[in-house]
Amino acid sequence: MVFTFATQRVLINFxxxxxxxxxxxxxxxxxxxITAPFQAIKDGASCVSQRPEDQKDHRPSLAYGFGDLMPxxxxxxxxxxxxxxxxxxxxxxxxxxxxxxxxxxxxxDILVVDIDTRNPNGENGVFNAKKMDWEKVEAAGSSLLTVAxxxxxxxxxxxxxxxxxxxxxxxxxxxxxxIKPHAxxxxxxxxxxxxxxxxDAIIQHxxxxxxxxxxxxxxxxxxxxxxxxDTQQVFEGENNISVDSKGKIVLNSxxxxxxxxxxxxxMMQAWAECTTEKRYPGCGHWKTNWSHEQxxxxxxxxxxxxxxxxxxxxxxxxxxxxxxxxVGQASVVDDCKGEFVRHxxxxxxxxxxxxxxxxxxxxxxxxxxxxxxxHRNILIEE
Ligand SMILES: *[C@@H]1O[C@H](CO)[C@@H](O)[C@H](O)[C@H]1NC(C)=O
Ligand SMILES: *[C@@H]1O[C@H](CO)[C@@H](O)[C@H](O)[C@H]1NC(C)=O
Ligand SMILES: *[C@@H]1O[C@H](CO)[C@@H](O)[C@H](O)[C@H]1NC(C)=O
Numbered sequence: 001m002v003f004t005f006a007t008q009r010v011l012i013n014f015x016x017x018x019x020x021x022x023x024x025x026x027x028x029x030x031x032x033x034i035t036a037p038f039q040a041i042k043d044g045a046s047c048v049s050q051r052p053e054d055q056k057d058h059r060p061s062l063a064y065g066f067g068d069l070m071p072x073x074x075x076x077x078x079x080x081x082x083x084x085x086x087x088x089x090x091x092x093x094x095x096x097x098x099x100x101x102x103x104x105x106x107x108x109d110i111l112v113v114d115i116d117t118r119n120p121n122g123e124n125g126v127f128n129a130k131k132m133d134w135e136k137v138e139a140a141g142s143s144l145l146t147v148a149x150x151x152x153x154x155x156x157x158x159x160x161x162x163x164x165x166x167x168x169x170x171x172x173x174x175x176x177x178x179i180k181p182h183a184x185x186x187x188x189x190x191x192x193x194x195x196x197x198x199x200d201a202i203i204q205h206x207x208x209x210x211x212x213x214x215x216x217x218x219x220x221x222x223x224x225x226x227x228x229x230d231t232q233q234v235f236e237g238e239n240n241i242s243v244d245s246k247g248k249i250v251l252n253s254x255x256x257x258x259x260x261x262x263x264x265x266x267m268m269q270a271w272a273e274c275t276t277e278k279r280y281p282g283c284g285h286w287k288t289n290w291s292h293e294q295x296x297x298x299x300x301x302x303x304x305x306x307x308x309x310x311x312x313x314x315x316x317x318x319x320x321x322x323x324x325x326x327v328g329q330a331s332v333v334d335d336c337k338g339e340f341v342r343h344x345x346x347x348x349x350x351x352x353x354x355x356x357x358x359x360x361x362x363x364x365x366x367x368x369x370x371x372x373x374x375h376r377n378i379l380i381e382e
Contacts, residue, residue, distance in 0.1 A: 070157040074207055077365050078158065081105050081211035088205065089361060094216065094319075094339065101220050102211040105160065109192035110210055112156040115166040115183045116199055117176045120145035139200075139344075139352040148199040151355045155203045159210065162191070174275065175292040180253055185268035188260050198254040201343040202354040206362045210257075213340060217315050219257060224264035224305065226313035227251040227297075228320035228343075231327075231334040239333075241290065250291065250298035254343045255320045257313075267305040271297055323350070 071078075079086050082103055085095045121127035124137045126146045139147045149165060156163035166187065168179035180196065187194050195210060197203070219226050230252040232242040243249050258264055271293070274283040280300045286292055306312040315321075321343050322336030329346050344351045371378060 066157040070154065071160055073366070074158045074362065076369050077207045077362060079205075079208045079212055081209050081215075083212055086205070086208055086212065088339070089365075092339070096212060096215040097218065099215040099218060099220075102214050105209065105211060106192060107160040108162045110159075110161040111164060111187060111191040111194045112152050112161050113164045113166055113184075113187055113194055113196050114145065114149055114152055114199065115168055115180055115196060116145055117168050117170050117179060118142040118145055118199075119167055120149060126150065137352060139349045144348060144351060145199045147352045147355050148197070148202065151202050151358060152197055154359065155206050158206055161195075161210070174287045177253065178275070178287070178293045180256065180293055181268055181272040181274075184256060184258055185265065185272055188258055188264065188268065192260050194256075194258045194260075196256040196258075197341060198343065200345060200348050200351055201254045201338075201341050202351050202358060203341055204338070204354070204358055205340060206358055207365075208340065213319075214257070217257075217313060217319070218310070219259070219313050220310055221259075222261075222308060222310055223257075223259055223313050224261055224267055224311045225259070226257040226315050227253060228255055228315040228341075229317040230294075231317060231322050231332050231336050231345075233331045234333050235331050244295070244298045248298070250295060251302070251314060252317075252321050252343070253294040253297065254345070255315065255341050257315075263305065263311060267301060267311075270304065271301045274300060323347070323354075 082100060083096065084098075085093050087093050118141070119125075119127065120142045122142050123130075124132045124134075124146065125142060126132075126149050132146075137143050137146055145165075153163050155161075164187065166183045168183050170176060171178050171182070184194060184196055193210070193214075217226055228251065230242055230250045232239045232249060235241070258268070270279060274280050274293075274296045275287045277284050280296075283296050283300060286296045286299070289295075302312050317334055317336035319339050320341040321338055322332075322334065323338045323342040323344055326332050326346060327335040342351075342354055344354070
């Protein structure tokens with residue numbers, strides 16, 4: 001691999017903010033010790049000079065820039081992958097269902113991937129060289145990607161997952177979201193799991209690892225794919241745009257968890273080629289008609305590729321679809337709050353607030369723990 005100037009710039013851009021955050025946090029954590037901040041600078045500096053070929057894992061990655069910084073930073077609040085439950089900031093308890101399929105962190109065997117035909121390289125974009133003005137980032141168009149990439153990337157870094165942005169080519173005569181099965185199939189070869197999250201979907205609890213959620217969602221070693229159940233829209237008493245022709249609610253492709261199994265590759269091939277109608281007469285209808293690849297999966301693929309009943313897993317709508325306040329808008333009748341991944345199919349602008357809130361929620365918790373631990377060093381009580 002050639003270590004280009006551009007790569008180096010990406011490294012520096014990703015590293016520097018982390019170093020600054022870390023110096024600040026380390027200072028608070030270790031108030032009273034003057035050596036810690038310098039150690040942090042030294043550790044941080046090493047990430048700038050680290051080359052891809054130095055890594056144990058030879059898959060090229062954007063993620064090498066953060067190294068161990070984020071896992072270290074989040075250590076005090078990270079949920080263990082084998083945790084029996086997770087309690088959120090509002091006191092809601094989410095259990096793992098007593099399942100322990102996944103007992104060890106999978107690290108770089110999990111890929112978090114963003115896939116889009118748009119490129120976040122415009123004003124305030126993550127791929128724009130000019131300094132970003134966060135206040136002016138609008139969660140619309142390609143700037144929506146910037147908001148999502150920040151959330152998805154930070155999440156991948158906290159848990160040591162790999163991260164990629166797959167900038168896809170449009171597919172002729174198909175709606176843009178048809179790129180998903182093609183791109184996902186391509187990425188799946190190099191990982192154990194690939195987790196795709198839409199540009200308008202935001203991870204809410206940065207400290208909760210995928211492995212915990214896989215257990216919670218009953219994603220077993222035999223599961224090929226998992227997607228959340230869609231929110232239903234009812235117009236004039238008809239829910240017919242939310243269900244397939246057999247009346248079963250469609251799955252929403254805003255969150256896709258894929259496991260690298262031979263069965264999965266066969267399934268992805270069938271999905272990606274669905275509109276050729278070689279295997280599925282009538283699939284061509286969904287090239288440009290709503291809801292495109294999502295409906296094609298629900299109409300055809302899910303009835304053909306679930307021989308054991310656990311090959312295709314339906315994630316509860318409330319966990320990974322919708323957002324608080326969606327119900328009642330656009331005739332949506334299901335109150336799915338997106339407890340783990342909020343999907344802003346409407347009110348896309350809120351994705352930015354959601355990204356800020358998720359990050360500040362975890363930073364707030366970290367700081368709160370450290371104010372408590374170090375109050376004797378911080379507090380002057382008059
Ligand atoms: C996985 O599939 C194999 C073979 O069909 C079966 O024996 C096993 O019980 C399955 N495991 C789970 C967790 O479903
Ligand atoms: C859904 O039902 C409504 C009311 O019966 C009908 O007008 C519409 O064409 C149907 N849409 C689809 C996609 O079947
Ligand atoms: C989309 O649906 C319309 C109305 O049912 C149909 O006429 C059209 O052929 C469909 N598009 C494709 C690409 O099949």
